[in-house]
Amino acid sequence: MARIELQNLAHSYVANPAGGKDYALKPMTHVWEQGGAYALLGPSGCGKTTLLNIISGLLTPSDGRVLFDGKDVTNLPTEARNIAQVFQFPVVYDTMTVYENLAFPLRNRGLRGAAVDARVREIADLLDLTPDLKRRGRGLTADAKQKISLGRGLVRPDVAAILFDEPLTVIDPHLKWELRSKLKALHRALDLTMIYVTHDQTEALTFADKVVVMHDGGVVQIGRPDELFAKPAHVFVGHFIGSPGMNVLPAEVSGRHARIGAHVIALARGYPHLNGEAKIEIGVRPEFATLAPAGAGVPVRVKRVDDLGRLRIAKVELSGLPMAATVPETLHVSGDEASLLFDPSMIHVYANGSLVEGEAA
């Protein structure tokens, strides 16, 4: 069992951090529930691996505490925590057989004989490694090696959480999907907390129940994949998730209207308490901005239409600001004059990048 709590956790690789810039991980407080499948999603350098290494104990945080089931483990070494970690590059002990690899963590913890054998065979069976048990680690394919790395974590009966650090980076594309499904199946079969670091949104969205989006050392949103899509808490989430990402346009918002240049767009909610100093933007995903013939909605100039196979995306300009919109199947685009129809409930207002909750009238 592991319910992971992070209390005011922060980390700096600099000895005496002066300001926010010195922190690889900005202060955060979160609770991750036992048995959840979490994905840490963010671009390279956003601090997701740092956070993972702090949870696994490979790194001691400079500030704050880590609690497993209410027990402070901040200063416990990694071998004393009931976690396992799978790394980007598969770690396999070359000179040992697959069987010995799987037995290694158990033998290191003093287990011997039948107990080890039963557990190794059970896990090998779970990971489809049984036919390879007698083979040496060397010469196995990358995906088999990665399964062994995972197996060395699963084999320990004390393990309650498994951490993955971009585990599919070196796996062939056609095997990635298979291995990801395997992970998902394992998560369902075993009562384990899984934390999965990745910069690939598809991987994160298909693997996790909850996606933790990180940006610049901080967590910007934790939510289910559909929440991240429908209601990004930060413009970064809007950009990073979805393809193409959310349109973010500077606008003047007053009451239930957003004004962009000479055009006014209706909003579903009211925003009476906006901070006058803040940079106000509206965000709308291309999926909720539909191209229509000129005159039907807000006038735009069409620059280009891209056929993505499943749907068509138009690159348009609204008052000179570039944005993307969906082209309905029935619409035939001719000339560069057109207009946009918005779904008002899917237009979000951001102040300095963060979502502002509107008031329903």
Place this chain on the structure above:
Amino acid sequence: MDKPVNQGAWLLVLPVVLIVAFSAIVPLMTVVNYSVQDTFGNNQFFWNGIGWYQELLDPTTELGGRFFDALWRNLLFSALILSIEVPLGIAVALSMPREGWRVAATLVILALPLLIPWNVVGTIWQIFAREDIGLLGWVVNRLGIPYNYTADPLSAWVTIVVMDVWHWTSLVALLCYAGLRSIPDAFYQAARIDGASRWAIFRNIQLPKMHRVLLIAVLLRFMDSFMIYTEPFVVTGGGPGNSTTFVSIDLVKLALGQFDLGKAAALSIVYNLVILAVCWVFYTVMTRMDAGRS
């Protein structure tokens, strides 16, 4: 009609053939030529067939006795220094820093002995180990341990073995260090998570990664120590008695001291073949072990 083979290409190989011929084949054949003849000076040569070889390989003759004595000394010496330098080199490599300015400092200090010419190393130890004015020899004697490399064979052996260890352990250490540096951090992190002991990390991660460089280190050190000449020649001159006379030293005595060109040539050829054979055995055994692991 097109010619499918262009014989002119042989011309391109010619420079290499010439260089190899003059640098290796011709001198080697000269030695082979000497080894089947006898000479009494005046540039007069007499055919002796395989006579010298028969004498050399028969331990009951004077020449054969000398050769086998020297050969055993060589083998003992190589075995001693390998059994000291390899474990010591690994230990040094394991304790070297992994990052920071100390890496550069350690590398420079370790490289220093390797940069000193052989005869200078010999001279340094010849003086350092003298019982009257050498720091080492004087201190050891004052500690009550009888030590005199010019009179006592054991002292002489200890001196040349320690000298070789001082001179060449760095090479093994540097090679092992290179092997250790090629291990990604993830291996150590995974080992910590797996709860591996220090010994298990060494046995299962570090040693396998050092395996290839160790093969090179053992081969280099074996060949070098088996051909050792300069340092013992400078320090002990092969003495006391013949106790540190290695094959190479004996060879020089035979060829330049006694001017027995025929015997010396036969000895050279056999010496060469012994080194080749032992290296081949080493290489085959170690690569077999390597293949057996995968």
